[in-house]
Amino acid sequence: MAAVTWRQARCWCPSLLQVFRFPVAQVHLGRPTMRASQQDFENAMNQVKLLKQDPGNQVKLKLYALYKQATDGPCNVPKPGVFDLVNKAKWEAWNALGSLPKETARQNYVDLVSSLSPSSEASSQGTHGADEKVQESKDIVVSSEDGITKIMFNRPTKKNAITFQMYQDIMLALKNASTDNSAITVFTGAGDYYCSGNDLTNFTSAAGGMEEAASKGAVVLREFVNSFIDFPKPLVAVVNGPAVGISVTLLGLFDAVYASDKATFHTPFSHLGQSPEACSSYTFPRIMGSAKAAEVLLFGKKLTAREACAHGLVSEVFPESTFEKEVWTRLRAYAKLPPNSMRISKELIRKNEKEKLHEVNAEECTTLKARWLSDECINAIMNFVSRKAKLGRPQSS
Numbered sequence: 001m002a003a004v005t006w007r008q009a010r011c012w013c014p015s016l017l018q019v020f021r022f023p024v025a026q027v028h029l030g031r032p033t034m035r036a037s038q039q040d041f042e043n044a045m046n047q048v049k050l051l052k053q054d055p056g057n058q059v060k061l062k063l064y065a066l067y068k069q070a071t072d073g074p075c076n077v078p079k080p081g082v083f084d085l086v087n088k089a090k091w092e093a094w095n096a097l098g099s100l101p102k103e104t105a106r107q108n109y110v111d112l113v114s115s116l117s118p119s120s121e122a123s124s125q126g127t128h129g130a131d132e133k134v135q136e137s138k139d140i141v142v143s144s145e146d147g148i149t150k151i152m153f154n155r156p157t158k159k160n161a162i163t164f165q166m167y168q169d170i171m172l173a174l175k176n177a178s179t180d181n182s183a184i185t186v187f188t189g190a191g192d193y194y195c196s197g198n199d200l201t202n203f204t205s206a207a208g209g210m211e212e213a214a215s216k217g218a219v220v221l222r223e224f225v226n227s228f229i230d231f232p233k234p235l236v237a238v239v240n241g242p243a244v245g246i247s248v249t250l251l252g253l254f255d256a257v258y259a260s261d262k263a264t265f266h267t268p269f270s271h272l273g274q275s276p277e278a279c280s281s282y283t284f285p286r287i288m289g290s291a292k293a294a295e296v297l298l299f300g301k302k303l304t305a306r307e308a309c310a311h312g313l314v315s316e317v318f319p320e321s322t323f324e325k326e327v328w329t330r331l332r333a334y335a336k337l338p339p340n341s342m343r344i345s346k347e348l349i350r351k352n353e354k355e356k357l358h359e360v361n362a363e364e365c366t367t368l369k370a371r372w373l374s375d376e377c378i379n380a381i382m383n384f385v386s387r388k389a390k391l392g393r394p395q396s397s
C-alpha cells in the first residue's frame, strides 16, 4: 500500500525537495545527550540544501521523518486523508519511527546526510541498496538483499569471538540498519561457530590498567546492549553453530531465533568469574522460568538447540542439512511483509518493558565492571590466555 501511495505521490510531485522544506529556523533542540550535537544537526540540515544530486524520494522521506522525530518527537498528529498523498507519505515515514528517541533520530539524520555527501560517497558505508555490501569491516560483514540486512560475525578462525572493534562495528551496523530500506535484520556467523562470545583477550590486550579497561568495557557494553534494546525492526538470529556468552544472552532481546540442530547455547559466567549481561538476568527467567534460567546462568549448563527451543529461547530448530535453505527462504518471505506494520507491532511488544531493560542493562554493566576486577575473573581469563582452560575442561586455580 505504502509503495503505491508513494509512486502516486512521485507522479504528482516530482520535486519533493521543494515539498520537504527543512525549516532550519524552526529548530528547537534540547541538550544533546548522544554524539550528534545541535551544531552537527544544523550543519547536516545545511548540507542537505547543498546536495548536488537528488537523493531520491525514499531518502528524502527518511530525512523528513528523522528531522521531525529529532525536533518534534514521535508523530502524534492526525494522519492526512487518503487523497493528500504527499503528506500521507511523509506522515507514514515519520510515524514509522515510533518512539525512537529524539537524540537517536538526530544522530541518524546526521549519519544519513553524511552518507549522502560526496566526500563519503566513496567511503566504506555504502548506500544501502539491494544486494550490496553496506559496511566494510574485517570481522563484521554487513550486506543487504531481498529486504534483509545481514550482519555476519566473520572471524571464523577465532570462532567469531567479539573484539572491541567488532562491538563498535555491530553498533554502527545496527544504527544503519535501523534506517535502511530493509524490513528485517538478521545476525549469523561465518564458519562452524555462531559466536564464542566476548574475545577474552579484550581485557588483557587493552592499553592502560585493568581498572581502565573495566571502566571502558562497562561503557562499551552498556551502549552495545542498548542498541539491541532500542532496535526498531524485527531482529532475527540465524544460529548456525555453537553460541557462547554474550552471543547467547543477547538472544533474549531478539524477535526470533532460528537454530541449526548442531547449535548449542552456553553461558559459562560462573566459570569465568563473571555475571550475566545483555539483560539476561531479566529476560532469561521470563523466557525459560527461574529454575532453568538459574541452571543456565549460574551453573553454566549448556543447552542443545532442542533444549533451548523447548525452553523458549529458540523459535525453531532445523536439521543442519537443510538449515540455511529453509531459514533464508522463510526470512525472504517475512521480509516482504509490510515493514511499517512489523515495526509498529514490535514497538507495541517492547514498549512496556523498554525502560526496565535499560535499567537492568545499566545494573548488569555496573556489576560486571566489578567482576572483571575480581580475582576469580582475572584468574579465569589468564588461564584461558595461557591455554590452561577452555570451556568444558576443568579450570586450574
Ligand SMILES: CCCCCCCCCC/C=C/CC(=O)SCCNC(=O)CCNC(=O)[C@H](O)C(C)(C)COP(=O)(O)OP(=O)(O)OC[C@H]1O[C@@H](n2cnc3c(N)ncnc32)[C@H](O)[C@@H]1OP(=O)(O)O
Pocket (backbone or CB within 6 Å): 157, 158, 159, 161, 162, 163, 164, 167, 196, 197, 198, 199, 200, 201, 202, 203, 206, 213, 214, 216, 217, 218, 220, 221, 244, 245, 246, 247, 268, 269, 272, 274, 277, 384, 389, 390, 391
Ligand atoms: C577495553 C575493553 C573493551 C571491552 C569491550 C566490551 C566487553 C564486553 C564484555 C561482554 C561480556 C561477555 C561475556 C562472555 O561472552 S563470556 C564467554 C567468553 N567466551 C569463552 O569463554 C569461550 C572461550 N573459548 C573456548 O572455550 C574455546 O575456544 C571454544 C569456543 C570452546 C572452542 O574450542 P575449540 O577447541 O573448538 O577451538 P579453539 O579453542 O582451538 O579455538 C580456535 C581459536 O579461537 C580462539 N578463541 C575462541 N574463543 C575465543 C574467545 N572467546 N576469546 C578469544 N579467543 C577465542 C582460541 O583461542 C583459538 O585461537 P588460537 O588458534 O590462536 O589458539
